[in-house]
Amino acid sequence: xxxxxxxxxxxxxxxxxxxxxxxxxxxxxxxxxxxxxxxxxxxxxxxxxxxxxxxxxxxxxxxxxxxxxxxxxxxxxxxxxxxxxxxxxxxxxxxxxxxxxxxxxxxxxxxxxxxxxxxxxxxxxxxxxxxxxxxxxxxxxxxxxxxxxxxxxxxxxxxxxxxxxxxxxxxxxxxxxxxxxxxxxxxxxxxxxxxxxxxxxxxxxxxxxxxxxxxxxxxxxxxxxxxxxxxxxxxxx
Ligand code: SF4
Numbered sequence: 001x002x003x004x005x006x007x008x009x010x011x012x013x014x015x016x017x018x019x020x021x022x023x024x025x026x027x028x029x030x031x032x033x034x035x036x037x038x039x040x041x042x043x044x045x046x047x048x049x050x051x052x053x054x055x056x057x058x059x060x061x062x063x064x065x066x067x068x069x070x071x072x073x074x075x076x077x078x079x080x081x082x083x084x085x086x087x088x089x090x091x092x093x094x095x096x097x098x099x100x101x102x103x104x105x106x107x108x109x110x111x112x113x114x115x116x117x118x119x120x121x122x123x124x125x126x127x128x129x130x131x132x133x134x135x136x137x138x139x140x141x142x143x144x145x146x147x148x149x150x151x152x153x154x155x156x157x158x159x160x161x162x163x164x165x166x167x168x169x170x171x172x173x174x175x176x177x178x179x180x181x182x183x184x185x186x187x188x189x190x191x192x193x194x195x196x197x198x199x200x201x202x203x204x205x206x207x208x209x210x211x212x213x214x215x216x217x218x219x220x221x222x223x224x225x226x227x228x229x230x231x232x233x234x235x236x237x
Pocket of ligand 1: 155158159198199200204205206207209210211212213215216217218
C-alpha cells in the first residue's frame with residue numbers, strides 16, 4: 001500500500017516539476033538567520049515575513065542588538081508580520097538560550113553535527129517546532145528534512161496522500177517516509193508554489209491544477225460543483 005502510494009506521489013511530483021520546474025538549492029543561509037526567519041513566517045504571508053525581517057535587521061543590525069533591544073522596540077518593528085508580541089518574546093528567548101549554550105550568537109557549528117543531534121538541539125529551543133527545525137535542516141544545513149507547512153498539509157490531505165484527519169505532525173511523519181530524501185527540496189518548494197498559486201485554502205483553482213485528474217478533493221466536486229466529504233479547515237502554524 002505505502003509502496004503504491006509512494007509511487008503515486010512520485011508521479012504527482014513529476015507533474016509538478018513539469019509545471020513549475022525543478023528548484024535546486026542555492027547559497028545556504030546562516031542557520032540562525034533561517035531559524036529566525038522561519039519564526040517570523042508563522043501566521044503571515046511571505047511578503048509580510050520579509051518586511052518584518054528587513055525592518056528588524058535595519059533597526060537592530062546584529063543578533064546581539066536584537067537580544068539587547070527593549071521588548072517594545074522589537075515588537076514595534078515586527079508588527080507588520082503579525083503576532084509581534086509573541087514573536088519578539090520567542091526570538092529573544094531563542095537568542096538568550098543560544099548564547100547561554102554556545103557562548104555566542106550563531107549556530108554555524110551545527111553544520112558539522114550529525115542531523116539527529118542538530119534536530120534534537122533545535123527542538124529543545126522554546127518556541128521551535130518540527131516545521132521550523134526542518135526548515136533550518138533543509139535550507140541552511142542541506143540535510144534530509146521535509147518541512148510540512150500549512151500549504152503542504154492542506155494539499156496532502158486534498159490529494160489523499162494522507163488521511164483528511166492527519167494533523168501536521170502525522171502528515172510530516174508520513175510524507176517524510178513516502179517522498180525520497182533526494183526529492184525533499186524540490187518537492188517542498190513545488191508544493192508550496194502549488195498551494196500559493198492554485199490549491200489555495202479557500203478557493204482552490206482545480207480546473208487549472210496539473211494534478212486535477214488525480215485529486216480526490218477535485219473528484220468529489222465534479223458532480224456538485226463544490227467539494228464534499230470532510231471539510232478541511234485552514235491550518236495555521
Ligand atoms: S485539483 Fe484542486 S484540490 Fe486538488 S490539488 Fe489541485 S487545486 Fe488542490
